[in-house]
Amino acid sequence: MHNWKKTILKVEDTMEVAIKILNQESLRIVMVVDDDERLIGSITDGDIRRGLISQLPMNTLLTEIMHKNPIVVLAGGDKSNILAKMKELDLLQIPIVDSDGRIVGLETLQHLIEKKKFNNPVFLMAGGFGKRLAPLTNNTPKPLLKVGNKPILENIINQFIDAGFYNFYISTHYKAEMVREYFGDGSDWNVSIKYIYEDEPLGTAGSLGLLPDNLPRLPILMMNGDLLTKIDFKELLRFHLQEGEDVTMCVREYDFQVPYGVVETNGKYVISIEEKPIHRFFVNAGIYVLNPSMLDMVDGKSYLDMPQLLEQKRRDSGKINMFPVHEYWLDIGQIEQFDQAQRDVSQFS
Template sequence: MKNIENLKLQTHSTIKEALTIIDHGALQIALVVDENDKLLGTITDGDIRRGLLKGLDLNSSVESIVYTTPTIATLSNTKEEILKLALSKKLHQIPIITAEGKVVGLQEIEELIKPKIKTNKVVLMVGGLGTRLRPLTKDVPKPMLQVGNKPILETIVEKFAEYGYVNIVMCVNYKSHVIQDYFGDGTKFGVNIEYILEERRMGTAGALSLLEEKPTEPFFVMNGDLLTNVNFEHLHDYHISNNGVGTMCVREYDFQVPYGVVNINESKILSIVEKPVHKFFVSAGIYMLSPAVLEYIPENEFFDMPTLFETLISKNKNTVSFPLREYWLDIGRIEEYNKANEEYDEVF
């Protein structure tokens, strides 16, 4: 997404200020926001010309020419959804907002069609044993199980490449040769792949201590047994705009207690709630980390990602959550594996 700080106006801004933004910027649009950066509307050259024809002058407020119902997308929209929306309405750019309506960027459609290659690393944790998926994982590691007529890991690689993230590190262990023989150096998949062999299990964060070349810019970490169509570019932008040291994708999870829950104080019954639903946010196994986190990861020790985030929190570092509303499936059991195969064609 494009940075929008120099595109913002407020309703008391003048038409002359709007013209300056539109004429001197390459995006040919101004974004009108309130004091909390909530998007109120947009202004284009056409809006200004129509205002001038109605008798407004350059010192008039933009309030009466703001287009208050622009087409927008949210951080949870995938690349495909944004592109489809833009093409259907013949738009060259779409404002991106948060769930609360705060504008955080402007997506140029040209960039979606021709994604820019990015240098940020993608670290994929693909060394798991897949015990709960036996006997399917007897001869192959879990990320290499076929879903949609291709390995799970291939879909993950393709999705990152779709957004221009082509520098991939795979942390391998169990049946590592199967992965390495299939992907090689990544050339045939349009990416660059390096491998880190975990001699022993290091955990989702501990394996990062084995990186030969330490990242100098924010990097992704993702479990290799997930299927998702999350917009990785939006996750990247969100991490940057929130000044995050560590950003964790989270997923809403709920379960229903199958009984009436009795709330008591000593022996007195205070209330009875019939089959209540409890909701939580759980880690989705996808992260974006800044290089500074590496100093908190011990060398050659088992260290998982929750422990890393707990450490960062204890050090008052800025840890951020990125709620996922896109398709997401953790393939940990036979049931999820079967579900993934049933849904793959529709989703991907």
């Protein structure tokens, strides 16, 4: 059970604190109060992503990114009126305040309405050899390695099911029969699962060309089958539709510290010395949303990785949306990450 009271922060708190609370409580909002506990601002999941895109530092004060004078409802209001207001203003959550402006609750759209179902295809890449996880993968395909008491791929599928998705396609190659035998047609999970088989490895994008022609003409959510994440797939799809481009790529902020003083020079002269600088980048998180037209760029016969496909799209005219992932995310590519996943699995129970 999520506790809305834990989403209340003070004006001196930072974006780093807000991200921590957003991930812990999964309510996708933090509320900022003054010294008298009156609501003065709100910050949503989307505000944080915009801050990350703008490369704001983690110590940015909440007062710099919050919505001042947020929309609220008074305590005791009729639920149907609250729901109507949230739908009219396209709000996912709305603070409840008393007559003095102090927070007494939080209402969410998810709580007020039935869970929405999405017919969008979900395409999961599960054909890799998992060589870096040997010997664990000598007799078991990586997607079926267990994290806790469930295979990696089952954890992924459950995350999508919880978000309302039910139309799955799984790309297979290495020990494909084991994947098919475990998941079957998806009826044990009350979803549909169909399979794409790569006769030869086609890369991280090549098997897109093997998807059937009768797919729903809806954006496709695509994800590597060796990830654990708490990303909100509904919000990802909503973002993609709102931005209006053909492709959205999820990215993760990655930083590393140079262990030495970095020297900038001009000819034989030293211009500056920066001691152990930290460099920050956005890296590919292995999760995408693709409009159906993107499938026309893939023939299903040639080896093609996603970076190649996206670069081709970018050259050909297309803009590529960037969706920063601040939620939990782990790429289970090596033994070290596999062991980490075992320690983190409680987040997915």
